[in-house]
Amino acid sequence: MAQKIKLSTIAESLGLSTATVSLALRDSPLVASDTREKIKEQARLLGYIYNRRAASLRTSRSGIIGVVVHDIMNPFYGEILKAIESELDRSRQTFILSNHYDSVEKQRTFIETLLQLGGDGVIMSPAIGSPPEDLMLAEDNGMPAILIARTMDGLALPTYRGDDTYGISLATNHLIGLGHRVIAMVGGTDQTSTGRDRYQGYVNALRKAGIAVDPNLRIPGPRTKQGGFEAAVNFLSLPQKPTAAVCWNDLVAIGLMNGISRAGLVPGRDISVTGYDDLEEASIATPALTTVSNGQAEVGRLAARALLDKLAGSHEPDGLHLIKPEMRIRQSTGPIHHRD
Amino acid sequence: MAQKIKLSTIAESLGLSTATVSLALRDSPLVASDTREKIKEQARLLGYIYNRRAASLRTSRSGIIGVVVHDIMNPFYGEILKAIESELDRSRQTFILSNHYDSVEKQRTFIETLLQLGGDGVIMSPAIGSPPEDLMLAEDNGMPAILIARTMDGLALPTYRGDDTYGISLATNHLIGLGHRVIAMVGGTDQTSTGRDRYQGYVNALRKAGIAVDPNLRIPGPRTKQGGFEAAVNFLSLPQKPTAAVCWNDLVAIGLMNGISRAGLVPGRDISVTGYDDLEEASIATPALTTVSNGQAEVGRLAARALLDKLAGSHEPDGLHLIKPEMRIRQSTGPIHHRD
């Protein structure tokens, strides 16, 4: 590596001022077009690398946007991130990604780091138990924040997520329509808005159909494939002998189906199973999973757009934006089939 | 948000110089301990946020490390990233993540952005068709680079990956040992070192066992679950009627097994299937997938360590570091079972 090339190196080599070089490289109409071309050519020749830290120190815009979610390895978040990425790419923003694994500590460290780097904004799916002041840390320091996937009550932050109560009722009603009466709910936690909403939607649907709600038919906890797989044992030994399971999400549903298969039963025939999210994987599972679309691409796209709009100065209405879920009927659900 | 708090705000409020405040906040022994405590307390009270851009402009260390891989939604990379993350977390480095989706363009943009941000180093799994000069762009500008998962010939960059040729021969030999003679290879591409190495390992193992290599038994292309699922049709209609498939990776294997199941055959009994990578998901697939561990956690950990060591000044030996794969025998492979 030769000497570090900076604006002044280019300026001196051309007998111009740094001001002119700076303007030219950013395509300012203030610079004569042949001067501009000469400067750009010289920058290329010298292998000039723009120092964003210096620029951002001066302008206080860094071009950095932070995104923090529970776990990027979870395809649900992966699909959201993909949409955010393609939206941010278009406006040449760099994005910094982090998992918080539901650690409030890790989440706060991330927000602080982002503030230190002069981040322009942040999109987050809040960790379980987040203190409101942690989530407001960004806004309080002039960095706009947008929430996705989970709601935090009492926070005036724009939020984009699916309508969980409604969505899970679609799945539950679908099963009821197929004749199922003993329907378990597998997975999820009351510690998130999503978890509470989905359980509530399931309860509502049963009540509306005149089916008594049996709390023992709830197997809370699992949120992953592994979790669903392990829950199969509990599920299959429930004394009420459910003929169907409404799962917390697709991962749990696929895991549960694997567990059911291992036990020699056929999901979709012996036991009906619904997922939630409609991950890319849902349609190629065996059997293909009946599930509820949860608008990941939409959530990511809208959240990114809202943030970019905010940065551009237009004031989006704050508040909750619910994406409407839709039923996707496939092979994992069918008419009631009595075990025993 | 009140007035922006900076070092000088704290200094003035305490009647000290910025130099003293700066040193105190970084726990310098040069500052008297009660002065230091007073300063730290004041910083906390004022809600001071350290401006890393300003600091890094001065010190030319940013605390940022870039990581770019093909696709973070692919659990193979996800598992590597997790290991990198936990290693970097320990040394308080921020990491910036990006997908290149095998676009050389996107990869170069990422490296340039990282240079502009003053990144301290970069870990990359090179995009297909990367020009060597793109990969050297980082090093040429003083930013150390480490390669993972894929090799680029003729580049003097430290590289960490699994031993593909050896690993795939383990899988192939396992099938041969079970009596299989017509073994297809499903997925992968000759455009990556990994793809070439794995095909070669498969060919070597067959030859060593005295089995003629039939190029028509290769179904190149698939690298995802979806791809494996779709390849099932081709696989099942091969005129040679293979009794087993060596798959490019676990995703392809799981997809292929789903496709085989849909066709009414039982993977693990009618058709033996091996995967590659030993993803977390492999053990809960149905049937549980026989596969080859590919050391994702090891690759991530070692690559991150090597980079941190390099940043700390110790010169790691460059060159290729191969992680030794191991066979994981589960339910998706069994003795030969003739179709028809």
Add this chain to the structure above:
DNA sequence: CTGAAAGCGCTTACAG
């Protein structure tokens, strides 16, 4: 143990 001053590499009024 503490302070005054220069400088990291940009951009932005302000002049001309």
Add this chain to the structure above:
DNA sequence: CTGAAAGCGCTTACAG
């Protein structure tokens, strides 16, 4: 259309 100069918020010699 171009230039001289100040300043973004830190850290680092150098003095004392």
